[in-house]
Amino acid sequence: MTQPTxxxxxxxxxxxxxxxxxxxxxxxxQRAGFAVTGVDIVDRSARYPFTFRQGDALTVLxxxxxxxxxxxxxxxxxxxxxxxxxxxxxxxxxxxxxxGDHVDLVAPTRELLEATGLPYVIEQPDGKAxxxxxxxxxxxMFGLGVLRHRNFELGRWTAAKPRHVKHRGYVRGWRHGxxxxxxxxxxxxxxxxxxxxxxxxxxxxxxxTDVHEELTEAIPPAFSQWLGxxxxxxxxxxxxxA
Ligand SMILES: C[S@@+](CC[C@H](N)C(=O)[O-])C[C@H]1O[C@@H](n2cnc3c(N)ncnc32)[C@H](O)[C@@H]1O
Numbered sequence: 016m017t018q019p020t021x022x023x024x025x026x027x028x029x030x031x032x033x034x035x036x037x038x039x040x041x042x043x044x045q046r047a048g049f050a051v052t053g054v055d056i057v058d059r060s061a062r063y064p065f066t067f068r069q070g071d072a073l074t075v076l077x078x079x080x081x082x083x084x085x086x087x088x089x090x091x092x093x094x095x096x097x098x099x100x101x102x103x104x105x106x107x108x109x110x111x112x113x114x115g116d117h118v119d120l121v122a123p124t125r126e127l128l129e130a131t132g133l134p135y136v137i138e139q140p141d142g143k144a145x146x147x148x149x150x151x152x153x154x155x156m157f158g159l160g161v162l163r164h165r166n167f168e169l170g171r172w173t174a175a176k177p178r179h180v181k182h183r184g185y186v187r188g189w190r191h192g193x194x195x196x197x198x199x200x201x202x203x204x205x206x207x208x209x210x211x212x213x214x215x216x217x218x219x220x221x222x223x224t225d226v227h228e229e230l231t232e233a234i235p236p237a238f239s240q241w242l243g244x245x246x247x248x249x250x251x252x253x254x255x256x257a
Contacts, residue, residue: 025050028089028250030243031079033072033124037062037224039233040092040138046236047243049090062224073120076127090246091128091135092239094232095120121145125170134172134249136242138165138234149173150242154199155180157237160218161202161210162186165234167242174245203231 027050032041035053042064045051052066053059054075060067068075072093079085121137122145128135139146147168154161156177185197188208200210200218205227212230216222219235 028247029087031076031085031088031091032065033076033091033093034095034120035059035063035067036094036232037221037226037229038064039219039221039236040094040239041065042221042223043234043236043239043241044092044243046240048247049243052088059229062226062229064223073123073127076124076131080127080130085131085133088131088133089250091131091133092138092242093124093128093135094138094234095124097140119145125168128170132171134246135170136246137168137170139168140165150176151179152177152238152241153179153182154218154235154237155182157235157241159220159235159237160198160200160214161235162199163202163219163235163238165238172246172249174242174249177241 027048030044030049030051032038032044032051032053035041035055037059038053041051041053045065052068053063054068054070054072055063056069056071058069060069121139125137128137137146141164146166148166149169150167152165152167154163156179162182183198185195186199186201187195187197188201194208200214201208202210202215202218210218212225212227215230216225219230219233220237221230221233221235224230
């Protein structure tokens, strides 16, 4: 039988944010009501807004399971790097030497997440065939200046799929020799009309980092705030005071 989730003393359930980068996802979960701890292999401590631990996400998670410390958490979010088989890194980019050599971390991440017994979320961009599209979110659902479609696999919990809303126009920039203007910016890469750092910050609602790579990797906090609220609704059913 599943044990009820204890509520920590500060009243906020704890969420472990694996592959956290500068905390786009983390910020949405925090706004939804979670106390967030992030893990990244790169030292992001200068900009990650919450408790940060540097290390390999799978090693840290395996350690938390082995020690039993995972019991302090109510849920886990994971954004394994998407370089393997991702639409953003095949085609031209693969020809440039990216995409083929990267280790796919999704399967081993999922295996460990299952072992925790906790509800979890795995996030990937469109084009990753090996993540279930239980939920797909788009910036237009939240009135953002990016589309940034992201798929979310929900493990050990479910949420109703939101309706995908009609886009207002094009993503600004050059594609296949054609320049289009539009209400959205491309928050990845450089050149060809893609967003500047201030434009990415504005479009995604991320103002605590100005590092181009971190903005390029982030999901808008609005996405994870939506997921976090649904996750809290799910947890509410089984919670008891610690
Ligand atoms: C797609 S980004 C995560 C974006 C984040 N969810 C956000 O919304 O800001 C992936 C992150 O995984 C980190 N990373 C790559 N391999 C890792 C590993 N083995 N363990 C921990 N972090 C890793 C990268 O440094 C990068 O910051």
